[in-house]
Amino acid sequence: MKIRVETNDHTARIDATGLRYRELNTVLKEIVSDGIRKVAVHGVCGQRYLGTGLGRPAEIELFGTPGNDLGAFMDGPRIIVHGNAQDGCGNTMNSGEIIIHGHAGDIAGLSARGGKIFIREDVGYRAGIHMKEYQDKKPVVVVGGTAQDFLGEYMAGGILILLGLNLNDGEYHKAKFIGTGMHGGVIYLKGNVNEYQLGKEVGIAPLEDSDRQVLQKFTGEFAAHFGYEAEELLRHEFIKLYPRWLRPYGKLYAY
Amino acid sequence: MKTYLPAKFMVERDPERCIQCQVCVNQCTFDVHRHDPDQEMVRSGEENCVGCHRCAIFCPTRALAIKRNPLDYRENYNWRPEVIEDIIKQAETGGVLLTGMGDDKSQRIYWDHLLLNASQVTNPSIDPLREPMELVTYLGQKPERVEVERHSLSLKTKIAPQVKLEVPVMFSAMSYGAVSLNVHESLARAAAEAGTLWNTGEGGLHPSLYKYGGNTIVQVASGRFGVHSEYLDAARVIEIKIGQGAKPGIGGHLPGEKVSAEVSMTRMIPQWTDALSPAPQHDIYSIEDLAQLVYALKEATDYAKPVSVKIAAVHNSAAIASGMVRAGADIIVLDGLRGATGAAPKVIRDNVGIPIELALASVDSRLMQEGMRNRASIVVSGGIRNSGDLAKAIALGADAVYIGTAALVALGCTLCQQCHTGKCAWGICTTDLALTKRVNPDIGARRLANLLRGWSLELKDILGGMGVNAVESLRGNRLHLRGVGLTDTELEILGVRMAGS
Numbered sequence: 001m002k003i004r005v006e007t008n009d010h011t012a013r014i015d016a017t018g019l020r021y022r023e024l025n026t027v028l029k030e031i032v033s034d035g036i037r038k039v040a041v042h043g044v045c046g047q048r049y050l051g052t053g054l055g056r057p058a059e060i061e062l063f064g065t066p067g068n069d070l071g072a073f074m075d076g077p078r079i080i081v082h083g084n085a086q087d088g089c090g091n092t093m094n095s096g097e098i099i100i101h102g103h104a105g106d107i108a109g110l111s112a113r114g115g116k117i118f119i120r121e122d123v124g125y126r127a128g129i130h131m132k133e134y135q136d137k138k139p140v141v142v143v144g145g146t147a148q149d150f151l152g153e154y155m156a157g158g159i160l161i162l163l164g165l166n167l168n169d170g171e172y173h174k175a176k177f178i179g180t181g182m183h184g185g186v187i188y189l190k191g192n193v194n195e196y197q198l199g200k201e202v203g204i205a206p207l208e209d210s211d212r213q214v215l216q217k218f219t220g221e222f223a224a225h226f227g228y229e230a231e232e233l234l235r236h237e238f239i240k241l242y243p244r245w246l247r248p249y250g251k252l253y254a255y
Numbered sequence: 256m257k258t259y260l261p262a263k264f265m266v267e268r269d270p271e272r273c274i275q276c277q278v279c280v281n282q283c284t285f286d287v288h289r290h291d292p293d294q295e296m297v298r299s300g301e302e303n304c305v306g307c308h309r310c311a312i313f314c315p316t317r318a319l320a321i322k323r324n325p326l327d328y329r330e331n332y333n334w335r336p337e338v339i340e341d342i343i344k345q346a347e348t349g350g351v352l353l354t355g356m357g358d359d360k361s362q363r364i365y366w367d368h369l370l371l372n373a374s375q376v377t378n379p380s381i382d383p384l385r386e387p388m389e390l391v392t393y394l395g396q397k398p399e400r401v402e403v404e405r406h407s408l409s410l411k412t413k414i415a416p417q418v419k420l421e422v423p424v425m426f427s428a429m430s431y432g433a434v435s436l437n438v439h440e441s442l443a444r445a446a447a448e449a450g451t452l453w454n455t456g457e458g459g460l461h462p463s464l465y466k467y468g469g470n471t472i473v474q475v476a477s478g479r480f481g482v483h484s485e486y487l488d489a490a491r492v493i494e495i496k497i498g499q500g501a502k503p504g505i506g507g508h509l510p511g512e513k514v515s516a517e518v519s520m521t522r523m524i525p526q527w528t529d530a531l532s533p534a535p536q537h538d539i540y541s542i543e544d545l546a547q548l549v550y551a552l553k554e555a556t557d558y559a560k561p562v563s564v565k566i567a568a569v570h571n572s573a574a575i576a577s578g579m580v581r582a583g584a585d586i587i588v589l590d591g592l593r594g595a596t597g598a599a600p601k602v603i604r605d606n607v608g609i610p611i612e613l614a615l616a617s618v619d620s621r622l623m624q625e626g627m628r629n630r631a632s633i634v635v636s637g638g639i640r641n642s643g644d645l646a647k648a649i650a651l652g653a654d655a656v657y658i659g660t661a662a663l664v665a666l667g668c669t670l671c672q673q674c675h676t677g678k679c680a681w682g683i684c685t686t687d688l689a690l691t692k693r694v695n696p697d698i699g700a701r702r703l704a705n706l707l708r709g710w711s712l713e714l715k716d717i718l719g720g721m722g723v724n725a726v727e728s729l730r731g732n733r734l735h736l737r738g739v740g741l742t743d744t745e746l747e748i749l750g751v752r753m754a755g756s
Contacts, residue, residue, distance in 0.1 A: 048547065133525070253675075
């Protein structure tokens with residue numbers, strides 16, 4: 001099959017219609033390693049692993065619906081999705097950015113060590129599960145809407161922000177088991193949750209000045225990506241969820 | 256609380272021989288020996304002794320003997336001392352019993368019930384001292400058939416990535432954090448010297464060991480510790496760890512005490528924090544999901560290296576293995592009941608999983624029946640003790656074996672099962688820098704390479720005795736095996752005939 005690629009200086013346009021992920025990724029890897037810095041891919045339809053294995057920084061705009069594991073193991077590129085993302089976006093990401101103009105499926109940001117994921121709408125189950133942080137690396141996931149159960153499960157680091165923009169005034173997030181097994185990192189939620197929605201390892205605290213600074217920075221970026229007013233996003237009260245113990249399983253064993 | 260636990264061992268010090276040099280005091284990490292400054296004497300308090308022999312081996316005058324404590328309970332086949340003492344420990348702590356190394360219970364060891372064949376009269380045996388004997392093994396997916404260009408005789412079929420092993424024995428996954436950096440370096444250097452592979456386990460690859468990447472299997476497990484693009488690029492093989500024989504279905508907790516500066520750097524987590532590996536991989540809830548991760552890793556490394564998938568041998572391993580092959584695994588690893596660990600709940604270690612011999616035979620048979628045995632290599636681990644076990648594993652269908660415990664024994668381990676305490680007196684299963692230097696990588700690599708050389712020579716002897724000159728001829732050739740003391744069902748699962756038949 002002839003793959004339609006138009007290149008122009010440092011930008012390229014790919015028509016992904018009918019391409020399998022391996023073909024599409026091969027083209028992406030080739031043109032990025034040839035020095036193309038901006039790629040627009042049209043007609044994306046379920047192709048997996050887009051952005052995986054791209055060894056250089058580049059900006060990839062995807063039009064359509066990319067498949068699972070978008071940006072898995074990604075190290076550097078920026079991906080903008082004009083559509084929804086499926087499961088596992090940002091899986092074990094090291095650095096880079098994923099900006100989704102729509103919803104994302106389950107396990108967004110699974111085991112990410114760095115990078116940022118901005119999701120304009122809602123996110124599925126187990127978002128931010130087992131995110132970590134290391135030295136200057138700190139993954140950030142900002143969700144415009146709300147999330148399903150097990151948000152931030154097993155979280156060991158990083159920042160998860162739920163802006164709850166599609167909740168009515170006073171409406172609670174519906175996710176349960178939030179932060180189950182959490183032993184690092186922080187979750188900021190707009191609005192409130194009931195005690196029973198939280199994992200037993202999670203504590204609730206009001207925001208301090210340092211939290212507000214963090215929140216301001218990343219909601220500012222979110223607002224810039226999706227055309228919101230940052231002040232408007234921060235108008236409501238936020239709460240902070242934190243791990244009550246850094247070693248939740250320290251007292252489990254007999255020696 | 257006063258403990259009701261009796262001492263396990265007695266330490267006998269021969270006063271005639273002891274020169275009060277305090278080597279035992281310095282070597283023991285369990286505070287058994289101490290120097291009494293008032294009386295200028297070394298004394299021993301045996302209640303902490305774990306029977307690791309470090310003091311006895313290093314005593315310059317051989318003044319120490321470690322013996323089992325003769326304090327006997329009334330005989331009881333059901334309520335054995337271990338059972339009683341486990342209850343005492345739990346009554347005193349209220350916790351999960353932790354242990355190290357592999358299952359030490361008396362489940363049947365099938366290797367000991369399998370016997371190898373040799374040539375007599377009707378076909379000649381081969382003397383490997385004078386004739387070439389091939390142990391080279393290639394791991395990876397094999398094509399169904401090969402096509403050759405008619406004139407140039409070059410290969411038309413595209414061959415999937417293969418890994419060449421000079422000897423079909425590799426070092427199994429032991430993470431940096433569970434074992435020390437010096438152990439990793441010993442394994443890496445021995446693997447490089449012997450032309451085989453070692454495995455990082457799930458704790459990342461220390462920067463100083465990237466130069467051994469061509470002999471390295473890197474693991475991607477549920478915690479994804481230290482997994483990043485350079486790590487994947489450095490490796491010869493990438494292994495997805497689903498499970499481990501010592502603790503099928505269980506995750507891992509590396510306690511914060513073991514996360515030193517160097518471990519932190521390699522795992523890419525903050526120092527002194529717990530490293531929790533969840534029980535499942537959260538992106539794998541099905542065979543289809545496994546395929547997704549297999550191909551994510553292939554995509555990330557341009558399809559240039561084989562991807563291995565490791566599971567613990569459990570009841571339905573054969574069906575799972577079939578799924579693993581369909582999911583695109585180039586190598587499948589089965590870790591049996593006796594597979595070891597740096598720390599596992601004892602009840603899991605000793606009660607969950609199945610013997611590797613049965614799992615291997617059933618997986619090999621199943622893949623044959625489904626006509627896809629060529630699509631993946633089979634590697635087995637969990638209690639391979641010597642070249643006899645190795646030869647039997649190959650005859651049952653394994654392409655290669657992993658050794659973990661045997662490798663650690665080569666480095667000094669005496670199976671005292673205290674890995675989980677981080678106090679290993681032999682400096683193997685610890686990150687305490689004062690202890691880790693007890694393993695010298697120059698000597699460690701030598702001991703490991705020696706072990707592999709010894710097994711290679713023995714395997715060649717075994718093959719020669721059978722009258723075959725390549726390990727390929729033994730692979731999956733169960734006619735070279737006979738069983739003794741096994742039931743019909745056991746023989747049927749093993750695909751082996753009774754000795755004498």
